[in-house]
Amino acid sequence: MGPLGGLDCRAAPMDLETLYREERPRALATIIRLLRDFDLAEDMLQEAFAAAVEQWPQAGVPANPCAWLVSTARHKAIDRLRRDRNFAAKQAEIAYLSETTSAPDPLDETFADDLLRLIFTCCHPALALEAQVALTLKTLCGLSVDEIARAFLLPPPTMAQRLVRAKGKILRAHIPYEVPEGDRLTERLDGVLRVVYLVFNEGYAATSGDALVRRELCTEGIRLGRLLVGLLPRVTEASGLLALMLLQDSRRAARVDAEGELVTLEDQDRSQWDRAQIAEGEALAEEAVRRGGAGFYATQAAIASLHAQAARAEETDWPQIAALYSLLLRLHPSPVVALNHAAAVAMGVRLERGLRLIEEIEASGALAGYHLLPAAKADILRRLGRREEAAVAYARALELVTQEAERRYLRRRLAEVTAAAD
Numbered sequence: 001m002g003p004l005g006g007l008d009c010r011a012a013p014m015d016l017e018t019l020y021r022e023e024r025p026r027a028l029a030t031i032i033r034l035l036r037d038f039d040l041a042e043d044m045l046q047e048a049f050a051a052a053v054e055q056w057p058q059a060g061v062p063a064n065p066c067a068w069l070v071s072t073a074r075h076k077a078i079d080r081l082r083r084d085r086n087f088a089a090k091q092a093e094i095a096y097l098s099e100t101t102s103a104p105d106p107l108d109e110t111f112a113d114d115l116l117r118l119i120f121t122c123c124h125p126a127l128a129l130e131a132q133v134a135l136t137l138k139t140l141c142g143l144s145v146d147e148i149a150r151a152f153l154l155p156p157p158t159m160a161q162r163l164v165r166a167k168g169k170i171l172r173a174h175i176p177y178e179v180p181e182g183d184r185l186t187e188r189l190d191g192v193l194r195v196v197y198l199v200f201n202e203g204y205a206a207t208s209g210d211a212l213v214r215r216e217l218c219t220e221g222i223r224l225g226r227l228l229v230g231l232l233p234r235v236t237e238a239s240g241l242l243a244l245m246l247l248q249d250s251r252r253a254a255r256v257d258a259e260g261e262l263v264t265l266e267d268q269d270r271s272q273w274d275r276a277q278i279a280e281g282e283a284l285a286e287e288a289v290r291r292g293g294a295g296f297y298a299t300q301a302a303i304a305s306l307h308a309q310a311a312r313a314e315e316t317d318w319p320q321i322a323a324l325y326s327l328l329l330r331l332h333p334s335p336v337v338a339l340n341h342a343a344a345v346a347m348g349v350r351l352e353r354g355l356r357l358i359e360e361i362e363a364s365g366a367l368a369g370y371h372l373l374p375a376a377k378a379d380i381l382r383r384l385g386r387r388e389e390a391a392v393a394y395a396r397a398l399e400l401v402t403q404e405a406e407r408r409y410l411r412r413r414l415a416e417v418t419a420a421a422d
Helices: 016-035 037-060 066-085 088-099 112-120 130-137 146-149 156-172 182-187 191-204 215-233 235-248 275-292 296-309 318-331 334-349 351-364 372-383 389-400 404-421
Strands: none
Touching: 016 037, 016 066, 016 112, 016 215, 037 066, 037 156, 037 296, 112 130, 112 191, 130 156, 130 191, 146 156, 146 191, 156 389, 182 191, 191 235, 215 235, 235 275, 235 296, 275 296, 275 334, 296 318, 318 334, 334 351, 334 372, 351 372, 372 389, 372 404, 389 404
């Protein structure tokens, strides 16, 4: 239930945008399960919310806004099918929808959450992993094409085409909207874990807009992570992912100051970190590493745990962090992991060594449009006292960044090194 659930909106200001953003994921997931059609479900939810905009200001928000939206969308789908020119061919669908209610079904004992159910459904092995993740983020998690494209470091038109192809393949291949069982569920886990983490990460470090942190996405990612651990308690990487999200989210309050400006990890007020989340995350991370070794998320959780253990920035165990990133890079190579490894080497081994590693990544062109590459390079150059070169790198990062708080931070850094160089 959203924050306005049960309130009479004639007596309280109504933030329908916030309410819709909070209720949309679960409502859409349930509607897709009922209608078995992504596009129709999205259309019907839009119509249902349009009806809510008209009715709720006068009648008040229903006690269960999500159930109201689902029920309204279902009735509107029935009306749409009855108006369809292929009415006769739609009789079975109309009968199915007319008999369907929002009551729990037997599968709810295994999948108590429609959103998680549909995430597994989207992560069908007939789709490429990237398509699985992109489709889930767009349809069920409400991320825009631009946000998803930035997460994949792709141009938005390319990502839009891939989304269209993914939906087309589901229709042509008659991929069922069903809950997988046994081994079929496990084989989809990589895509599901990546989806949950990208949802959280878009909330923790928004790719665009004015707000650096989108709390509802952080909360949703952690909620899904808890559901995954409950569903698959013996899967090490599920525990590792939840640990990673809890440890990163524990720093959320310190990541921006009172004016909403970005505060880097080095300068954060660590008294604002959530120690309860840190304790829970550290316990999960330790258990995950002990049981499963160097999993992708478990290793990152171990790195986040080392950051959390440092009472002051200068106490951070950078050599151990660099070693863990080196392990992660060998087992799960990617240019972003390589960049993180280079930054850790700069802080824990030698600035010059880290800079050389970053320049190697830069020369490869693998992260040509990724603003954090020139930003990391600029930071090392600034620490080395090479201010004119740092200014060039900060300027390049500013050309690429799309998030306003990060842009303001980079501008401040650019002004600092420029003034020092004069």
